[in-house]
Amino acid sequence: MGGFCLVNARNHSAISRSSRRHRSGTGRNTSGCPRQYPQAPEAPVTPTPATPSRHASFCLNGKPVGIGNADPNRTLLEALRDAGLTGAKEGCNEGDCGACAVVVSLPDADGIPRWRSVNSCILPLAAMAGREVRTVEGLAMDRPDPAPDRSESRECPASLHPIQSALVRHHGSQCGYCTPGIVMSLVEACHRRDLATEEDLAEQLAGNLCRCTGYRSIRAAAIEALEAARRGCGLVPAPAPSSLPLVAPEAPDGGFFHPEDLRSLFAIRERFPAARWVAGGTDLGPEITRKFHRFEALVSLEHVRELAELRATPDAWHIGAAVPLTVLAERLAGELPEVDAMIRGFGSRQIRNRATLGGNLATASPVACAATLLLAMDARLVLASATGERVVGIDEFFTGYRTTVLRPD
Ligand SMILES: Cc1cc2nc3c(=O)[nH]c(=O)nc-3n(C[C@H](O)[C@H](O)[C@H](O)COP(=O)(O)OP(=O)(O)OC[C@H]3O[C@@H](n4cnc5c(N)ncnc54)[C@H](O)[C@@H]3O)c2cc1C
Ligand code: FES
Ligand code: FES
Structure with a gap:
């Protein structure tokens, strides 16, 4: 196996390739939100009024x-x-x-x-x-647009999102406390290209705990909703x-x-x-x-261009410290099965969609998953600050319980 180079940072690294952030391709309405969505029937109450020119x-x-x-x-x-x-x-x-x-x-x-x-x-x-x-x-709002005939058809009843109607049909909710979270997790599932097996589905729902319904009916509803999604019901691209x-x-x-x-x-x-x-x-x-x-x-760190880098050279993978684990798994596409296995066992889908290798290493937690694997792969870390860059082996990175060679500068 080739060398494995993790670009990590507290005061970060200097890889130069431009970010993969997707900035083009969708029209805008005057509010700055993407135009392709129909407006919600009612405006949600906002925490504070938006003043886009000055405030976030x-x-x-x-x-x-x-x-x-x-x-x-x-x-x-x-x-x-x-x-x-x-x-x-x-x-x-x-x-x-x-x-x-x-x-x-x-x-x-x-x-x-x-x-x-x-x-x-x-x-x-x-x-x-x-x-x-x-x-x-x-x-x-997640109705195919424009396709009123389809959204009113038997396959895509108009009143509920296909995931919600499948949960109703399969009695997939009792007290309902977990249900909105399960619905949103399945919204992601409907848009995934890499969700192919029942095991993948179980993994998708592993971070959604239901204490009273039982997962059999939820799974049956999920399978039905995924089939509806394949026909295009309720799907609007992000x-x-x-x-x-x-x-x-x-x-x-x-x-x-x-x-x-x-x-x-x-x-x-x-x-x-x-x-x-x-x-x-x-x-x-x-x-x-x-x-x-x-x-x-x-x-x-999530918008820092250099930390979003993810690229392969002939002898190494260069992984930006702020790349989410889900993105890393997609990009590696099974090329490093050990990394794949680590990511599949990591937290839940919701956690992997946000968690990064940089954050995992910086915590220097003895229970963090990435360190053992990276040690076995002989990874190198590029640490950078305003004053320059250092490259250290992963075996030199940890200095004790929750301590590392990262410097405060
Ligand atoms: C429900 C749940 C399940 C979890 N399951 C697992 C698991 O299975 N395995 C596991 O290992 N962990 C697990 N975790 C812990 C956590 O998800 C991981 O440690 C994750 O990798 C942290 O990454 P992050 O980007 O979210 O870090 P953040 O929360 O953003 O940051 C963590 C710390 O690192 C610092 N930091 C972040 N990035 C950098 C950087 N580039 N340079 C310097 N400092 C930095 C931050 O200042 C902060 O102190 C779990 C957490 C939760 C809540
Ligand atoms: S309230 Fe439990 S994951 Fe957020
Ligand atoms: S329906 Fe009660 S917790 Fe899931």
Whole structure:
């Protein structure tokens, strides 16, 4: 096997290839949200009015929503429920149960936007700046457009999304607490190209815990919904990122930042030395929601071009520290079966859609999955800061329990 080069960073690396972020191809309406969606019948109550030129916004069920001066610790779930969108539930509040799942349009390994299910309870609201988020309340919009005849046909009843009607037909819901999350997880399933077997389906739902219905009826409904999706029922492709600005709320002492390259990342680090970096937020989110840690400044890595790099050279894979595990699995497409196996066993689909290798290594947790595998593969890490770059072997990276050679600069 060829060498394996992981590009990791606290103060990050300098790979130069441009980002795969998909920025083109979808028309815009005047709000900045993608035009291809019919507008929701009613505007959701917004946490704060959007002022796209000065404040961060995201598209919620097709409408722009201002993030305003949101506390960087505020979660997407809190904002949704405060806005009256109570379909997403708070179950565990730490990313385990999937009751809070919504879908977000995120680029796949080819840069094509896809609906990905994520746990809104551990996702900082401000991390959604510029993204398109769909909740269970927004599913009515997911009608083929224009195809009124089809949406009213027997195969695609008009009143419910095909996933919802399949759950009704198969008695796939009892108390209903988990149901919106299961529905949103299945929305992602309907859009996946790589979901082929019942095992894949079980894996898709592994992060959605139901304590009362039993999974047999949910699985039967899911299979029916996937068949309907193959006929095109309820399918609307995920839109490209909105043209809403990435500007994020900022206060004198901090806020939430969205640098788009390493230079800006290092500049923010210099201004706010105590700022914490956040990639997928699957470790950091529970620090907020379960340990009640309050961060003054958070810096998102997910738009940093260099950290989204993912490419192969003849003797190595170069993996950006902020590449989500789902994207990594798609890109490797089985070429490194050991990595595939590690990713398949990692958390749940919702976690893998956000979690990164960089975040996994930086926690230096003894229970983190990636380190053992990367040690076996003899990976090298490229660590970069404003002052330069270092390459270290993975065997030199960890210095003790939750400590690494990463430097604060
Ligand atoms: C329900 C659940 C299930 C999970 N299951 C697993 C599992 O099966 N296996 C496993 O190993 N882990 C698991 N985790 C933990 C977590 O998902 C992983 O550690 C994940 O890889 C973290 O990546 P992230 O991008 O979300 O990190 P974040 O939460 O964004 O960041 C984690 C920490 O790393 C720092 N950081 C992030 N990126 C960088 C970077 N590039 N350079 C320097 N510092 C950085 C952040 O400041 C933060 O301190 C689970 C978590 C949850 C909530
Ligand atoms: S509430 Fe359990 S995963 Fe979010
Ligand atoms: S229907 Fe009650 S938890 Fe699933």
